[in-house]
Amino acid sequence: MMMMSPFYLSIIFFFFISLILRSILTVHSHDQREFHRKISLRPTLPEGNTLHVRPGSSFKIAVFADLHFGEDAWTEWGPQQDVNSIKVMCTVLDLQHPDLVVYLGDVITANNIAIHNASLYWDQAISPTRDRGIPWASVFGNHDDMPFEWSIDWFSSTGIPPLHCPTSGSSPSESEGGKDCSFKGTTRLELMMNELKMNNLSYSKLGPKALWPSISNYVLKLSSTDDPESVIAYMYFLDSGGGSYPEVISNAQAKWFNRTSQAINPNSSVPEIIFWHIPSQAYKTVAPRFDAHRNCIGSMFAEEVASQEAEMGMMKLLEGRSSVKAVFVGHNHGLDWCCPYKKLWLCYARHTGYGGYGNWSRGARILEITTQRFSLKSRIHMEDGSVHSEVLLSSTASEE
Structure with missing residues (x-):
């Protein structure tokens, strides 16, 4: 048999090695493509919708409701209320050090704001949070984009309107060049766009364009810094109308929630x-006036519930999801309770602002999420620093 030279043996050796490497790389490449294909099929949220918490630590949320900035802005009383509201927020933020602030609607009283861009007052309202470098998220209330209502005091013999209107025309709204004295209000879209434009700490979102109303319907994800794919909780924010819309969560919003929750969870x-x-x-149904459910927790039952105009299916969806722990609302300044409903909790925030009706003491609802073994706790933090109405909301609420 003819012996091959070392040169030819080395060529054959390298040829076989290259075939083996090519096979390995092909399999690896296929596995990588398949892995990334599967990852891409998983329903995910954009990175801008994700908040992070360190493993083993808790995540704290301060809920500010019904601030009503800009109310009676042409009087001495009005601006002073905004100053008082800022003091409440600063007290809560400096004592609680939250990881996120939720502005739960009626941030401003737009129907009292006699300027073209009500975002100036919105910006004042979020300033305590922004100045401390704390992220926030917001939803709209019924006063946030209401059209301006002329004050009758402006037309009295001693009234001094804050603006000089054109003299022609029979009324300010009919005056020539009317934009100087016609305040149609700042739309939800304008308010949200102005909030997002200069605030990189805002997690508020515009929402899907196909929805009605489309602004401030979104979901945020809370994940661990060590494992972003491991989700600790989902937080949904919905626009319950009012102002330029009926006071209702629409059927379209309910369907959006259903599609989104089924996709990501x-x-x-x-x-x-x-x-x-x-x-x-x-x-x-859970807390009629002066006849609260025996398992309700809270200090204030001072008024009747002022609810949405109709039910369009949202509550039925929430009742059917065991993952839903609690719903948080504002609107009623005299209520701050949490009551069990089906297998979840229905909760009010605490009236935070000095604007708006009522003279009850101000404060904020605090939520605390523990991550190692999920729990959701809540309490009310008052403007004087006192704390009350602690409740564990991750436990199964009692059947009604």
């Missing part, structure tokens, strides 16, 4: 927390 394995401004009609 199909097995209801991840806890879900819900925020909107105007209480649903279910709030009337």
Whole structure:
């Protein structure tokens, strides 16, 4: 048999090695493509919708409701209320050090704001949070984009309107060149665009364009810094109308919630927390005035529930998801309770602002999420620093 030279043996050796490497790389490349294909099929949220918490630590949320900035802005009383509201927020923020602030609607009283861009007052309202470098998220209330209402005091013999209107025309709204004295209000879209434009700490979102109303319907994800794919909780924010819309969560919004929750949390394995401004009609059933459910927790039952105009299916969806732990609303300044409903909790925030009706003491609702073994706790933090109405909301609420 003819012996091959070392040169030819080396060529054959390298040839076989290259075939083996090519086979390995092909399999590896296929596996990588398949892995990334499977990852891409998973329903995910954009990175801008994700908040992070360190493993083993808790995540704290301060809820500010019904601030009503800009109310009676032409009087001495009005601006002073905004100063008082800022003091309440600063007290809560400096004592609680939250990881996120939720502005739960009626941030401004737009129907009292006699300027073309009400975002100036919105910016004042979020300034305590922004100045401390704390992220926030917001939803709209019924006063945030209401059209301006002329004050009758402006037309009295001693009234001094804050603006000089054109003299022609029989009324300010009919005056020539009317834009100087016609305040149509700042739309939800304008308010949201102005908030997002200069604030990189805002997690507020515009929402899907196909929805009606489309602004401030979105979901945020809370994940661990060590494992972003491991979701701790989903937080849903919905626009409950009012102002330029009926006071209702529409059927379209309910369908959006259903599609979104089924896509990102199909097995209801991840806890879900819900925020909107105007209480649903279910709030009337759990705590009618002066006859609260015996398991309700809270210090204030000072008025009747002022609910949405109709129920369009949202509550039925929430009742059917075991992952939904609690719904948080504002709107009623005299209520701050949490009551069990079906297998979840219905909760009010605490009236935070000095604007708006009522003289009850101000404060904020505090939520605390523990991550190692999920729990959702809540309490009310008052403007004088006192704390009350602590409740564990991750436990199964009592059947009605």
